[in-house]
Amino acid sequence: MAENAMLNFGYTVSISTKYKRVTRRKPEENGRSKLWRIWDKEEYYKNDCIFLGYRTLSNGTVEYEDEVENYFYAQDSFKVALVCPGPNLNPVYVPLHCIKF
Numbered sequence: 001m002a003e004n005a006m007l008n009f010g011y012t013v014s015i016s017t018k019y020k021r022v023t024r025r026k027p028e029e030n031g032r033s034k035l036w037r038i039w040d041k042e043e044y045y046k047n048d049c050i051f052l053g054y055r056t057l058s059n060g061t062v063e064y065e066d067e068v069e070n071y072f073y074a075q076d077s078f079k080v081a082l083v084c085p086g087p088n089l090n091p092v093y094v095p096l097h098c099i100k101f
Helices: none
Strands: 011-028 033-064 069-082 093-094
Touching: 011 069, 033 093
Parallel strands: none
Antiparallel strands: 011 033, 011 093, 033 069, 069 093
16 A cells, blocks of 8 residues: 555455464563563454554553552554455454555
């Protein structure tokens, strides 16, 4: 997709990749590990999808506090497209450069 091209709601598009939310533990210098929640790319080829809009996703860490709520700290964020691949399928997040219309 061209950088300056804007898609409108309802456009028919084809996609080649989608984002999937994964959780990973990464060790720190002090011997402890941090829980990271990141959006990982996954191959996913579909034609005749419906463009729904744009969203912003964030990668970051989760810290668990004793007897208190969990806290998510965003490290970076990026813009993605929300696309519905079919009438009986849930919408998916797609990298902007993986959309063809």
